[in-house]
Amino acid sequence: MANGGDQGFFLGMMASRRARERRAAGEDGQTRGGGALFNIFPLMVIPVIIYSIVALIGGQEAVSSVLFSLTMVSGEQWNLSLGDILIILGLIFLFIETVKAAGSGTATIMNHGLSMLVFVICLALFLLVGSFATSVFFILMSMTLIDTLAGFIITIVAARRDLAVAE
Known part of the structure; x- marks a missing residue:
């Protein structure tokens, strides 16, 4: 030995x-246990759908409206809008999607394909629909792009590592 x-x-x-x-x-x-559906479903679609509902019903003003404000120790006001909360929600889902991307199974590959579809739909909405041409939606769209790219890259690296261990 x-x-x-x-x-x-x-x-x-x-x-x-x-x-x-x-x-x-x-x-x-x-x-x-039904975990495959969770692995296939792209979570980044949730903040996009919420933004779509709010933007189509209330317009851009509804997304940028202040939900609440806090007075900081310095005396300044910190305002938090619905758009800010959607970005925070998007960051949380982006983190979960990045963790899910470490797999190399069929469900993971399908998730990446659906994530790409979400990005393409977001890009079309951003370019073609006026109420989606905001900074908040652009950041959400960028998160869907990062989700797609990171998912493919992480899956490829994980698959290479699995192949190297098997040899």
């Missing part, structure tokens, strides 16, 4: 673990 013979032991343990995971997943590759 001095020449790396114990490496075969660890590879065997990893292969055994993967076989157990495949058996637990069932015949169709879907994990039990």
Whole structure:
């Protein structure tokens, strides 16, 4: 075992673990418990849909209206608008999407495809519909682009690492 013979032991343990995971997943590759739908659904569509509803019903003024303000210790007012909350929500969902992108299964690939579709729809709305030509929507659209690019890149890196371990 001095020449790396114990490496075969660890590879065997990893292969055994993967076989157990495949058996637990069932015949169709879907994990039990319904988690596949969560993995396929692009979460960045949620803030985009909320923005769309608010912008189409109330216009740009509704997105930029101040929901509440806080007086800071310095005496300054800090105003938080609905658009600001949508950006914070988008950042939270972007983080979750980035964590989900570490997989390399079929559900992850479908998620990336749907995320790209969300970005294309956002780009079309931004360019063609007046109430979507705001800084808030541009930032949300940029987040959908980052979600798409980061998802593909992270999945490729994770798949390369899996291939390197299997060799």
